[in-house]
Amino acid sequence: xxxxxxxxxxxxxxxxxxxxxxxxxxxxxxxxxxxxxxxxxxxxxxxxxxxxxxxxxxxxxxxxxxxxxxxxxxxxxxxxxxxxxxxxxxxxxxxxxxxxxxxxxxxxxxxxxxxxxxxxxxxxxxxxxxxxxxxxxxxxxxxxxxxxxxxxxxxxxxxxxxxxxxxxxxxxxxxxxxxxxxxxxxxxxxxxxxxxxxxxxxxxxxxxxxxxxxxxxxxxxxxxxxxxxxxxxxxxxxxxxxxxxxxxxxxxxx
Amino acid sequence: xxxxxxxxxxxxxxxxxxxxxxxxxxxxxxxxxxxxxxxxxxxxxxxxxxxxxxxxxxxxxxxxxxxxxxxxxxxxxxxxxxxxxxxxxxxxxxxxxxxxxxxxxxxxxxxxxxxxxxxxxxxxxxxxxxxxxxxxxxxxxxxxxxxxxxxxxxxxxxxxxxxxxxxxxxxxxxxxxxxxxxxxxxxxxxxxxxxxxxxxxxxxxxxxxxxxxxxxxxxxxxxxxxxxxxxxxxxxxxxxxxxxxxxxxxxxxxxxxxxxxxxxxxxxxxxxxxxxxxxxxxxxxxxxxxxxxxxxxxxxxxxxxxxxxxxxxxxxxxxxxxxxxxxxxxxxxxxxxxxxxxxxxxxxxxxxxxxxxxxxxxxxxxxxxxxxxxxxxxxxxxxxxxxxxxxxxxxxxxxxxxxxxxxxxxxxxxxxxxxxxxxxxxxxxxxxxxxxxxxxxxxxxxxxxxxxxxxxxxxxxxxxxxxxxxxxxxxxxxxxxxxxxxxxxxxxxxxxxxxxxxxxxxxxxxxxxxxxxxxxxxxxxxxxxxxxxxxxxxxxxxxxxxxxxxxxxxxxxxxxxxxxxxxxxxxxxxx
Ligand code: SF4
Ligand code: SF4
Numbered sequence: 016x017x018x019x020x021x022x023x024x025x026x027x028x029x030x031x032x033x034x035x036x037x038x039x040x041x042x043x044x045x046x047x048x049x050x051x052x053x054x055x056x057x058x059x060x061x062x063x064x065x066x067x068x069x070x071x072x073x074x075x076x077x078x079x080x081x082x083x084x085x086x087x088x089x090x091x092x093x094x095x096x097x098x099x100x101x102x103x104x105x106x107x108x109x110x111x112x113x114x115x116x117x118x119x120x121x122x123x124x125x126x127x128x129x130x131x132x133x134x135x136x137x138x139x140x141x142x143x144x145x146x147x148x149x150x151x152x153x154x155x156x157x158x159x160x161x162x163x164x165x166x167x168x169x170x171x172x173x174x175x176x177x178x179x180x181x182x183x184x185x186x187x188x189x190x191x192x193x194x195x196x197x198x199x200x201x202x203x204x205x206x207x208x209x210x211x212x213x214x215x216x217x218x219x220x221x222x223x224x225x226x227x228x229x230x231x232x233x234x235x236x237x238x239x240x241x242x243x244x245x246x247x248x249x250x251x252x253x254x255x256x257x258x259x260x261x262x263x264x265x266x267x268x269x
Numbered sequence: 270x271x272x273x274x275x276x277x278x279x280x281x282x283x284x285x286x287x288x289x290x291x292x293x294x295x296x297x298x299x300x301x302x303x304x305x306x307x308x309x310x311x312x313x314x315x316x317x318x319x320x321x322x323x324x325x326x327x328x329x330x331x332x333x334x335x336x337x338x339x340x341x342x343x344x345x346x347x348x349x350x351x352x353x354x355x356x357x358x359x360x361x362x363x364x365x366x367x368x369x370x371x372x373x374x375x376x377x378x379x380x381x382x383x384x385x386x387x388x389x390x391x392x393x394x395x396x397x398x399x400x401x402x403x404x405x406x407x408x409x410x411x412x413x414x415x416x417x418x419x420x421x422x423x424x425x426x427x428x429x430x431x432x433x434x435x436x437x438x439x440x441x442x443x444x445x446x447x448x449x450x451x452x453x454x455x456x457x458x459x460x461x462x463x464x465x466x467x468x469x470x471x472x473x474x475x476x477x478x479x480x481x482x483x484x485x486x487x488x489x490x491x492x493x494x495x496x497x498x499x500x501x502x503x504x505x506x507x508x509x510x511x512x513x514x515x516x517x518x519x520x521x522x523x524x525x526x527x528x529x530x531x532x533x534x535x536x537x538x539x540x541x542x543x544x545x546x547x548x549x550x551x552x553x554x555x556x557x558x559x560x561x562x563x564x565x566x567x568x569x570x571x572x573x574x575x576x577x578x579x580x581x582x583x584x585x586x587x588x589x590x591x592x593x594x595x596x597x598x599x600x601x602x603x604x605x606x607x608x609x610x611x612x613x614x615x616x617x618x619x620x621x622x623x624x625x626x627x628x629x630x631x632x633x634x635x636x637x638x639x640x641x642x643x644x645x646x647x648x649x650x651x652x653x654x655x656x657x658x659x660x661x662x663x664x665x666x667x668x669x670x671x672x673x674x675x676x677x678x679x680x681x682x683x684x685x686x687x688x689x690x691x692x693x694x695x696x697x698x699x700x701x702x703x704x705x706x707x708x709x710x711x712x713x714x715x716x717x718x719x720x721x722x723x724x725x726x727x728x729x730x731x732x733x734x735x736x737x738x739x740x741x742x743x744x745x746x747x748x749x750x751x752x753x754x755x756x757x758x759x760x761x762x763x764x765x766x767x768x769x770x771x772x773x774x775x776x777x778x779x780x781x782x783x784x785x786x787x788x789x790x791x792x793x794x795x796x797x798x799x800x801x802x803x804x805x806x807x808x809x810x811x812x813x814x815x816x817x818x819x820x821x822x823x824x825x826x827x828x829x830x831x832x833x834x835x836x837x838x839x840x841x842x843x844x
Binding site for chain 1: 289290291292294295296298299300301302303304305306307308309318320323325326329341342348349350351379380381382383384385386387545546547549550553554555559560596597598599600601602603621624625
């Protein structure tokens with residue numbers, strides 16, 4: 016009897032921790048992140064944006080706004096840059112990793128509040144496949160960061176740590192996806208605590224690049240749109256298609 | 270490491286705070302060190318394994334400073350994001366080596382960065398910070414000084430400029446036997462004010478004559494300004510917005526003072542970008558006239574039927590090199606191709622092209638930084654391979670920097686090609702009423718003694734044939750000492766001097782000639798394959814040479830310049 020009582024107390028205690036981790040902790044972390052982001056955006060806006068006085072140049076069918084919009088979505092057009100076009104496998108990895116991270120963030124909100132959305136075994140399997148792929152890509156990227164002299168030369172402790180953090184987090188997401196606290200309590204707890212840590216840490220790390228992304232892309236696109244460079248045509252280097260694809264390179268040095 | 274900072278470093282940091290705009294801030298913050306830009310830079314491709322050429326590695330040199338002084342995390346936990354301040358003047362020198370010597374600001378990495386990091390823009394900013402404390406390659410300092418003081422970046426004096434225009438006008442009048450052909454100067458209320466690169470006045474006056482010919486036959490109401498005619502702007506290269514603004518304003522004000530309706534900018538990538546795009550921002554000036562590239566003007570003349578062209582006059586295969594400034598920063602990519610297809614029989618693309626083209630390696634002011642020449646030429650292998658693959662005999666470009674950069678790499682990699690500009694091809698294809706007999710058919714140099722000093726046998730053979738065909742008496746010297754001995758013995762009217770020769774080099778011979786009262790009156794034309802050595806001549810405390818040519822020199826160009834230096838008219842008469 017005593018043993019059974021002890022187990023049940025333990026279960027209750029763990030569940031309380033889990034429900035704290037799933038709910039309050041996330042809200043605190045999210046609010047903190049939002050607050051820091053608010054200050055960060057204010058800080059960015061405190062820097063002067065240059066004024067463009069020149070009359071438009073280049074292609075007359077475009078303008079600053081079209082250029083800016085194109086620039087924002089440029090990443091979804093791998094054909095538009097040699098760096099993505101010539102390294103399709105690398106681009107695919109990039110896609111998988113980012114989709115896995117975004118899905119994992121979404122899952123941290125869905126699990127506590129709308130668990131029924133990911134109750135079907137098929138959805139769970141799909142999520143796990145995505146997280147597993149994301150994890151593998153992350154591990155590959157980490158190895159590349161350590162092994163490639165090029166990438167090592169530009170890597171900071173934050174680069175290694177942020178990537179390692181995401182890799183571990185994706186592993187936990189993989190195990191937490193079935194959302195069965197009886198079996199995966201440890202993984203769920205780990206997942207939610209890591210998510211919270213991630214949210215606290217992000218604004219101070221390179222992971223906050225997505226806050227800067229709209230700014231850099233917008234301003235670059237606005238300038239290049241006004242100057243008639245953006246949007247680039249479908250095949251900006253005007254290479255014959257056959258040639259474009261024979262030039263696909265290995266990710267040498269990457 | 271002591272935390273004591275040099276005065277120059279203090280100033281650089283102080284100015285960094287003022288220089289960072291929102292756009293630059295984004296670029297400095299957003300890099301995720303993914304390395305996708307790595308193999309898009311010609312320096313990296315030409316130096317496999319050398320990480321110091323990576324765009325992001327180079328960018329990090331400034332980024333570390335930014336993180337140490339402006340970024341939140343960097344200020345609190347510098348080691349975590351590899352933030353690092355600058356303390357010593359040696360570190361500034363190191364930064365100089367990167368931002369001036371390892372990047373041509375070509376912007377190819379910028380358009381290849383998924384995050385939109387505009388490396389070229391903040392590399393320019395870094396140059397500006399260094400320039401503000403006097404840390405820059407010597408050539409950059411010299412050119413910037415000329416542009417501040419004399420008003421153009423090659424130090425062309427007003428009298429020399431006007432003299433060159435007069436000379437070109439006479440050449441054209443004589444060539445077409447038509448005194449109505451003019452190069453108007455300071456004419457008020459014209460439709461077009463034509464601005465040029467001083468390189469045209471100093472080394473390539475034929476392009477001025479070609480443009481004048483096109484304006485004349487198009488019936489354009491045009492003029493050139495006697496002041497503020499230089500549309501180039503070293504402020505783009507040295508990152509000094511003050512210089513950029515002052516130079517651009519000088520050019521705009523010249524057009525305003527002449528009440529010109531349009532400022533036409535001759536073929537020059539950085540000049541076009543500086544004058545047409547950036548100058549108004551640097552100079553904080555709005556203008557009330559239009560500006561366009563001469564490429565667009567020429568295309569319009571053909572389309573509107575103002576001039577007629579015959580493409581069979583340019584039968585050789587040509588390819589086109591997009592200047593980085595034109596293509597990646599101003600969107601000038603289609604007009605040159607349309608024009609080329611109208612004036613050439615066999616136009617072939619080089620790949621990649623347009624916004625994806627590789628830099629000629631002479632951009633970003635690289636041609637004025639002789640200390641980095643070996644690096645520049647090594648990285649030029651990428652362009653050389655691109656050129657070779659086309660199988661073309663001529664590479665056309667709408668940029669004077671590219672003309673120099675390409676000529677240099679063509680020589681270095683021994684490609685069988687020549688460089689030209691659209692204005693030359695259009696002028697050559699022009700259908701005009703009855704052309705006068707070509708100069709080469711008249712022996713115009715009879716009675717002139719010319720001493721050719723060069724250590725390359727091929728060059729001597731070619732020059733002597735051309736000059737002798739024109740009636741000159743030619744004497745040959747194969748090194749500097751022989752040149753001096755023959756000069757003393759023969760007292761020629763003119764000496765052509767190569768710069769690098771065995772024994773005394775061209776610079777030394779030139780100075781001795783100038784300082785010797787018996788020889789100082791002999792006219793001198795420098796003919797060199799090493800444009801970066803120009804300083805060796807122009808920095809000497811003697812009167813500059815009467816002429817200067819870059820190898821390879823075409824037959825017509827050689828004669829034209831001999832005429833100018835000797836004061837001989839197109840028909841062989843003394844002017
Ligand atoms: S500049 Fe852009 S492409 Fe290059 S490493 Fe940074 S984020 Fe990646
Ligand atoms: S701007 Fe051009 S030269 Fe400079 S790092 Fe980028 S690609 Fe290389």
